Amino acid sequence: xxxxKRSFIxxxxxxxxxxxxxKEIVKVPEPVPIYVPEPLITLELAEPVQKKKRGSIGANxxxxxxxxxxxxxxxxRATAYDKDGNIVRARKSRDHSAYLRVSGPVHPGEYxxxxxxxxxxxxxxxxxxxxxxxxIIFSDGSVEIAQGDRLTKLTSGACVQ
Numbered sequence: 001x002x003x004x005k006r007s008f009i010x011x012x013x014x015x016x017x018x019x020x021x022x023k024e025i026v027k028v029p030e031p032v033p034i035y036v037p038e039p040l041i042t043l044e045l046a047e048p049v050q051k052k053k054r055g056s057i058g059a060n061x062x063x064x065x066x067x068x069x070x071x072x073x074x075x076x077r078a079t080a081y082d083k084d085g086n087i088v089r090a091r092k093s094r095d096h097s098a099y100l101r102v103s104g105p106v107h108p109g110e111y112x113x114x115x116x117x118x119x120x121x122x123x124x125x126x127x128x129x130x131x132x133x134x135x136i137i138f139s140d141g142s143v144e145i146a147q148g149d150r151l152t153k154l155t156s157g158a159c160v161q
Contacts, residue, residue, distance in 0.1 A: 040146040048126040057121040062113040070139040071106040077133035091122040
């Protein structure tokens with residue numbers, strides 16, 4: 001009888017110890033929200049413009065201020081490509097890219113069209129223009145670079161690389 005009482009006490013004690021252990025609650029960390037930057041500028045059109053059959057080529061760029069600030073100046077870095085995908089150098093600087101400047105003010109949400117430049121490239125066989133970098137100077141003097149996620153391209157004439 002003593003053996004049964006002791007074994008009953010041991011079994012009861014073992015069950016109580018097993019039930020009394022605290023269970024650890026694993027807390028899953030909340031996912032960190034992904035920061036998606038606001039686009040600064042939306043390119044509507046970027047195309048080469050040729051006035052004559054032969055001679056220099058210009059550029060025509062239409063854009064929208066998609067930020068909340070007023071632009072004072074905009075500097076587009078445009079690279080021209082021929083039909084084979086070769087870079088056409090800028091006429092004056094002989095650099096891979098031409099730098100095209102627009103003076104503001106351009107207010108938030110404002111659509112700006114009719115920005116044209118003449119004599120930008122000297123070769124007459126330009127197939128497309130790619131604007132991959134835009135430097136924006138705001139009216140308060142701050143400067144931001146629009147490229148990648150901050151530059152939205154809606155252009156149908158854009159280069160597909």
